[in-house]
Amino acid sequence: MAFSVFGILAVIIEALRPLLSFFLIWLVIDLIATALTLRQRRFAHARARQWAIRAGLVFAVGAFLAGPWLTQANFADFIGLVDWLLLALMALAVGFIGFILTLPVVSLIRS
Amino acid sequence: MNQQDKHLEISPSRRKLLQATGLAAAVGLGGSVVPTQSHARKLKTNAKIVIVGAGAAGLDAANRLSRGLDGAQIIIIDSRTEHIYQPGLTLVATGIWKTTKVRDKNARYMPNDVKWLKKRVVAFEPSSNSVMTDDGQRIIYDYLMVTTGLQVNYSDIEGMSTDLIGKLGIGCVYDNPDHASRTWQMIDQYTDQGGVGIFTRAQGPVKCAGAPLKVTMLTEDLLRRKGHRDSASMMYTPPAKGLFSQPDINAFLKEEFPSRDIAIQWDHPLVGIEPELKRATFKTPSGERRIDYDFIHVVPPMQAPDPLADSDLAWQEGPFASGHWMEVDKLTLQHRRYPNVFGSGDCVGTPIGKTAASVKAQVPVATANLISAIADEPLSARYNGYTSCPLITRKGQGILVEFDYDLNMIPSFPFISPYEQHWFPWMLKDRMLHAAYNAMLRGRV
Ligand SMILES: Cc1cc2nc3c(=O)[nH]c(=O)nc-3n(C[C@H](O)[C@H](O)[C@H](O)COP(=O)(O)OP(=O)(O)OC[C@H]3O[C@@H](n4cnc5c(N)ncnc54)[C@H](O)[C@@H]3O)c2cc1C
Numbered sequence A: 001m002a003f004s005v006f007g008i009l010a011v012i013i014e015a016l017r018p019l020l021s022f023f024l025i026w027l028v029i030d031l032i033a034t035a036l037t038l039r040q041r042r043f044a045h046a047r048a049r050q051w052a053i054r055a056g057l058v059f060a061v062g063a064f065l066a067g068p069w070l071t072q073a074n075f076a077d078f079i080g081l082v083d084w085l086l087l088a089l090m091a092l093a094v095g096f097i098g099f100i101l102t103l104p105v106v107s108l109i110r111s
Numbered sequence B: 001m002n003q004q005d006k007h008l009e010i011s012p013s014r015r016k017l018l019q020a021t022g023l024a025a026a027v028g029l030g031g032s033v034v035p036t037q038s039h040a041r042k043l044k045t046n047a048k049i050v051i052v053g054a055g056a057a058g059l060d061a062a063n064r065l066s067r068g069l070d071g072a073q074i075i076i077i078d079s080r081t082e083h084i085y086q087p088g089l090t091l092v093a094t095g096i097w098k099t100t101k102v103r104d105k106n107a108r109y110m111p112n113d114v115k116w117l118k119k120r121v122v123a124f125e126p127s128s129n130s131v132m133t134d135d136g137q138r139i140i141y142d143y144l145m146v147t148t149g150l151q152v153n154y155s156d157i158e159g160m161s162t163d164l165i166g167k168l169g170i171g172c173v174y175d176n177p178d179h180a181s182r183t184w185q186m187i188d189q190y191t192d193q194g195g196v197g198i199f200t201r202a203q204g205p206v207k208c209a210g211a212p213l214k215v216t217m218l219t220e221d222l223l224r225r226k227g228h229r230d231s232a233s234m235m236y237t238p239p240a241k242g243l244f245s246q247p248d249i250n251a252f253l254k255e256e257f258p259s260r261d262i263a264i265q266w267d268h269p270l271v272g273i274e275p276e277l278k279r280a281t282f283k284t285p286s287g288e289r290r291i292d293y294d295f296i297h298v299v300p301p302m303q304a305p306d307p308l309a310d311s312d313l314a315w316q317e318g319p320f321a322s323g324h325w326m327e328v329d330k331l332t333l334q335h336r337r338y339p340n341v342f343g344s345g346d347c348v349g350t351p352i353g354k355t356a357a358s359v360k361a362q363v364p365v366a367t368a369n370l371i372s373a374i375a376d377e378p379l380s381a382r383y384n385g386y387t388s389c390p391l392i393t394r395k396g397q398g399i400l401v402e403f404d405y406d407l408n409m410i411p412s413f414p415f416i417s418p419y420e421q422h423w424f425p426w427m428l429k430d431r432m433l434h435a436a437y438n439a440m441l442r443g444r445v
Helices: A005-039 A045-070 A080-106 B003-010 B014-020 B056-068 B086-093 B179-193 B212-225 B247-261 B356-374 B421-442
Strands: B048-052 B073-077 B080-082 B103-105 B114-117 B121-125 B130-133 B138-140 B143-146 B195-200 B232-237 B263-265 B271-273 B279-284 B289-293 B295-297 B341-343 B389-396 B397-403
Touching: A005 A080, A005 B421, A045 A080, A045 B421, A080 B421, B048 B056, B056 B073, B056 B114, B056 B143, B056 B356, B056 B421, B086 B179, B086 B212, B086 B421, B143 B356, B179 B195, B179 B212, B179 B295, B195 B212, B195 B289, B212 B232, B212 B247, B212 B263, B212 B295, B212 B389, B247 B263, B247 B397, B341 B356, B356 B389, B356 B421, B389 B421, B397 B421
Parallel strands: B048 B073, B048 B143, B073 B114, B143 B341, B195 B232, B195 B295, B232 B263
Antiparallel strands: B080 B103, B121 B130, B130 B138, B271 B279, B279 B289, B389 B397
C-alpha cells in the first residue's frame, strides 16, 4: 500500500481526534507564550531549552514504558529487534513532540 | 449498441455537457492504487450519481466523488444510520474491546453536498439506469456506484438463527457489535469451563477470512492465560483443504494450529446445529459427521445482498456466480456489461478482497474510473487486488499479511516480516488501524 503525506496526516488526526481539543488548548497557550516571549526576546533561552529537553525525555521514557501497556500487551510480546526499535522510535517521536509543546511555555521562565 | 451508448443516448444534452467540461480529477493512477484526487482539479459536470450503501466503501466513495466533482448531483442510499467498525468485532468477541469502541455514526463522515436517502434499495434495474427503494420510489441515475457490502446467510445452516448467538455455547462474530458481545459471553464461559470447542469456516468467500482464524487463536490464548488450556479440546473445521488463500500464511497456520493443539478437521463444512443437544453436523466427503461441542463459533456462508444478487448486475456465470457477487472488471471495477456502473467493497466478485483494506485500495480506483467515465476518458486506474489482514495470533502479537491478486506478499512496511509474529502488527490493530479506517471513510487515505 502506498502512502501519501496527506494520508499519513489524516490518519494521525483521526488517531488524535479524541484528544484534539486538549491539543488545541495547549497550542493556543503555546502560541500566546511564544508571542509573549518573542516580544521580550527570551523565547527558547538556555534554561528553557534545558527544561523542555527534560520534559521531552520524561515524555519519551513514559511513552517507552507505557507503550506496550497502552496496547494491552507487555514487553514479553516483543519479538526481535524490530519491535524494540519501533517502540524506541515512537517514544522518540513522542519525546520530540513533548519538547516542542513545552518549549514555549517554559520559555516564560526567567533565565 | 452497448449499455453506455444506450445510456448516453437517453440524455444527449448531458453527454455534450460532460464532454465539454473540464478535466478528470482523479485519472492517471496508471496501474497504481494510489489516489491523486485530492490534489487534482475538480471535474465540472451535472451528472447524477447514485451510491447504494453507506458503509466503508460507500462513505469513502461519497467523499472522493464529492471532492472530485463540481456540480454533480450525488445521492447515497442507506437506511442504516449507525456505522460499525467491523474490523474491531474480533476484539469485541474475544473480550479485548468494549462494543462502544466499534459503534459510530454515518453522519460524522457524510459530505455536506451529498444527499442521503435513508432508505433501502429493493431492486437494481440497470437496463433503465434506475434503482427502486423500499418505499416504491424509482431513482434514475447517470452513474451508479454499488457498495452494499454482503449478506450473511445464517439460515443456510440448519437450526441456526441469530437469536441463538450468545446462548447454548453458540458464538458468531459476524457481523455486528451485538453478536460480537454475545459471542464474548460464550467465549468467556468456555475459557472458564473448558470442553470441546469447534471453530468453523464457511464455504466460499467470507468477509475478512482472517476473522474466524483470529477468533480461534485468541480463544486458545485466553484459555492459556486463564490456566484452563488443558481442560479444553479445540478443533478448526475448514470446508476444504486450505486455511488461508495466501500460500505462505497457509503453510504457517498448518504448523501453528497443531503446535497449539488445535486439531484441523479438513473438508468439514458446517451444515447444521442442534442447539439443545449442542451437536454440530458437517458434510464431509465421507458423509455427514456429527460432533458434540461445548462451544461452537459459527461462520455462515455469505453472498451479495438479495436485491443485488437478484439483479442483472450479478455475475451470471463463472466462479463468482454462486455467491451472486457483482460482475466487475477486476482491475477497473467497472461493471463488465453496464459501463456506467461501478462497484467496490464486499459486494464485488473479484478473486480476493472482502476486507476494509481492500476497500481502501478499491474505492480510489473505482471513483477515479467513474470520474474518467464522466469525462469520456479512458479508465486508467487499476486495482491490483491488494488486501490485508493483521492476523492476530495471540493478544499482543500478530502478523501483518498484505498480498495481491497474484497472492504475492506486498508489505507496506518492508522492515516488518510478513512471515513472523510481532508486537507491531498487534499495535497497529489495537491503536492505529481504526484511525486509518476513519480517515478512509473521509476519503483521505
Ligand atoms: C468480524 C469481522 C472482522 C473483520 N476484520 C477485518 C480486518 O481485520 N481487516 C480488514 O481490513 N477488514 C476486516 N473486516 C472486513 C471489513 O469490515 C469489510 O470488508 C468492510 O466493512 C466492507 O465494506 P463495505 O462498504 O463493502 O460493506 P459494509 O461496510 O458492510 O457496508 C455496506 C452498507 O451497505 C448497506 N446496504 C446493504 N444493502 C443495501 C440496500 N439494499 N440498500 C441500501 N443500503 C444497503 C448496509 O446497510 C451497509 O451500511 C472484518 C469484518 C468482520 C465482520
